[in-house]
Amino acid sequence: MREVFQQELRExxxxxxxxxxxxxxxxxxxxxxxxxxxxxxxxxxxxxDRRIDELAxxxxxxxxxxxxxxxxxxxxxxxxxxxxxxxxxxxxxGDIAEHIAQLARYRFPEKAVPKGLRxxxxxxxxxxxxxxxxxTELLRTQDVELAEQIRNEDDKIDExxxxxxxxxxxxxxxxxxxxxxxxxxxxxxxERFADHAVSIAKKVQxxxxxxxxxxxxxx
Amino acid sequence: MREVFQQELRExxxxxxxxxxxxxxxxxxxxxxxxxxxxxxxxxxxxxDRRIDELAxxxxxxxxxxxxxxxxxxxxxxxxxxxxxxxxxxxxxGDIAEHIAQLARYRFPEKAVPKGLRxxxxxxxxxxxxxxxxxTELLRTQDVELAEQIRNEDDKIDExxxxxxxxxxxxxxxxxxxxxxxxxxxxxxxERFADHAVSIAKKVQxxxxxxxxxxxxxx
Numbered sequence: 001m002r003e004v005f006q007q008e009l010r011e012x013x014x015x016x017x018x019x020x021x022x023x024x025x026x027x028x029x030x031x032x033x034x035x036x037x038x039x040x041x042x043x044x045x046x047x048x049d050r051r052i053d054e055l056a057x058x059x060x061x062x063x064x065x066x067x068x069x070x071x072x073x074x075x076x077x078x079x080x081x082x083x084x085x086x087x088x089x090x091x092x093x094g095d096i097a098e099h100i101a102q103l104a105r106y107r108f109p110e111k112a113v114p115k116g117l118r119x120x121x122x123x124x125x126x127x128x129x130x131x132x133x134x135x136t137e138l139l140r141t142q143d144v145e146l147a148e149q150i151r152n153e154d155d156k157i158d159e160x161x162x163x164x165x166x167x168x169x170x171x172x173x174x175x176x177x178x179x180x181x182x183x184x185x186x187x188x189x190x191e192r193f194a195d196h197a198v199s200i201a202k203k204v205q206x207x208x209x210x211x212x213x214x215x216x217x218x219x
Numbered sequence: 220m221r222e223v224f225q226q227e228l229r230e231x232x233x234x235x236x237x238x239x240x241x242x243x244x245x246x247x248x249x250x251x252x253x254x255x256x257x258x259x260x261x262x263x264x265x266x267x268d269r270r271i272d273e274l275a276x277x278x279x280x281x282x283x284x285x286x287x288x289x290x291x292x293x294x295x296x297x298x299x300x301x302x303x304x305x306x307x308x309x310x311x312x313g314d315i316a317e318h319i320a321q322l323a324r325y326r327f328p329e330k331a332v333p334k335g336l337r338x339x340x341x342x343x344x345x346x347x348x349x350x351x352x353x354x355t356e357l358l359r360t361q362d363v364e365l366a367e368q369i370r371n372e373d374d375k376i377d378e379x380x381x382x383x384x385x386x387x388x389x390x391x392x393x394x395x396x397x398x399x400x401x402x403x404x405x406x407x408x409x410e411r412f413a414d415h416a417v418s419i420a421k422k423v424q425x426x427x428x429x430x431x432x433x434x435x436x437x438x
Contacts, residue, residue: 064300071290081283081303088307168396177387180399188407 005070012066012083015059017140019090022052024132026097027193031125033104034186035118037111045101052094056087063087075210082203086139089196093132096193103186107178112186114179117167124160124190127153131197138201144208147201154194161191224289231285231302234278236359238309241271243351245316246412250344252320253405254337256330264320271313275306282306294429301422305358308415312351315412322405326397331405333398336386343379343409346372350416357420363427366420376413380406 026048033041063083066072072080103112113121131153138146164187167173168180175183245267252260282302285291291299322331332340350372357365383406386392387399394402 064296067286067300068292068296073287077283077287081286084300084303085307088304165400168400173396175396177392177394177396177399180396181384181387181403184400184403185407188404 005066005072005076008062008066008070009076009079012059012063012080013139015055015062016083016086016090017136019052019055019059019087019094020132020136020139022048022055023090023093023097024129024136026052026094027100027125027132028129030097030101031129033101034112035122035125037104037108037113039105039108042101042104045098049094049098053091056091056094059087060084075207079207082207086200086203089200093193093196096189096196100186100189100193103182103189107182110178112182114168114175114183116173116175117164117183120160120164120167121186121190124157124187127157127160128190128193131157131194135197135200138204142204142208144205147205150197150201154198157191157194161187224285224291224295227281227285227289228295228298231278231282231299232358234274234281235302235305235309236355238271238274238278238306238313239351239355239358241267241274242309242312242316243348243355245271245313246319246344246351247348249316249320250348252323253331254341254344256323256327256332258324258327261320261323264317268313268317272310275310275313278306279303294426298426301426305419305422308419312412312415315408315415319405319408319412322401322408326401329397331401333387333394333402335392335394336383336402339379339383339386340405340409343376343406346376346379347409347412350376350413354416354419357423361423361427363424366424369416369420373413373417376410380410 026045029041029048030045032038033045063080066080067077070076106112131150134146134150134153137143138150164183168175168183173180245264248260248267249264251257252264282299285299286296289295325331350369353365353369353372356362357369383402387394387402392399
């Protein structure tokens with residue numbers, strides 16, 4: 001029974017890695033779609049998100065089935081509950097990648113990235129992709145060093161997020177309202193994407209350290 | 220054992236109602252803080268959010284404890300897992316109410332609500348408050364009619380959300396970039412708040428109808 005359970009937990013973990021991998025693919029394509037105003041890439045991200053949603057639903061059903069049949073307690077129970085939470089965050093990250101890609105579609109054939117903010121959004125996109133790749137690796141290896149690195153990258157995103165507002169609220173900003181809207185939304189999406197990664201990283205860390213109480217926090 | 224379990228489930232439900240009630244208080248105050256640029260109300264919302272977070276953590280711990288001790292299966296298991304998900308959504312609604320309130324603080328002593336959008340945001344705020352109150356009632360009574368009403372109110376919010384973008388991207392918009400940023404963020408927050416309520420309403424509905432597969436969807 002115990003061996004079957006461990007095998008089932010590994011399968012849940014594998015499926016989380018698979019979803020995280022798709023999220024990394026999505027944010028990579030979404031970032032390119034946004035910065036290059038590439039509409040066909042944007043459509044790929046939208047298709048990809050459907051797959052992420054399906055996998056998240058199937059993982060959740062599997063986790064609930066494990067709870068019902070194996071009735072785990074203590075750390076094993078925490079692992080299964082965390083898997084449910086991690087899948088919800090990954091699903092949300094897929095949605096956000098889709099939102100970023102959609103910005104490219106709404107403005108097409110205009111560029112969605114506002115002038116004066118190209119390098120900022122290139123950097124935010126690069127950091128979000130890096131975070132998604134590290135997250136996949138963290139879920140695969142449970143190497144908590146990666147959790148720390150994800151937090152550091154998130155700090156950089158937060159700084160860039162503030163800098164976007166400094167820019168659009170500054171005296172030199174000449175953007176049209178559409179550029180201001182796009183800058184506001186894109187910055188917010190990039191920041192939220194990274195926040196979800198940090199939230200997942202914390203859950204993996206808490207599972208490793210046994211500090212359960214903190215695990216319930218959804219921030 | 221069964222009786223103890225039913226009593227524990229009722230306590231979880233009571234705690235969800237308590238959190239939802241606080242969320243309704245928060246969004247009511249946040250809406251007033253935002254529309255009236257009332258900074259002391261904004262601070263109340265921020266304090267309130269701390270309480271919501273604490274209650275959500277304590278509810279989650281209680282739900283995990285029930286899973287470990289009672290090892291529920293079938294519908295009972297779904298109820299406990301749904302409680303975990305509902306608490307995560309309520310916690311997020313508290314965060315969003317805080318974000319709306321913060322907009323008032325960032326612009327103080329200026330008004331955060333952009334000219335030309337006062338009535339739109341008054342209506343969005345009114346709808347979000349109405350939704351939060353209906354949600355509390357839904358969690359208290361499990362009356363699925365309310366779930367349907369919440370969806371209808373959410374449709375109205377979505378229409379207003381679109382109308383905000385029509386306005387700020389239209390030719391008559393004379394707002395400064397700060398007004399455009401505030402309109403964009405406030406509209407997004409109001410829309411997300413309602414989305415979370417719909418997501419919770421669906422979970423309550425699925426529990427009532429037994430259509431579990433859909434319950435995993437986090438949208």
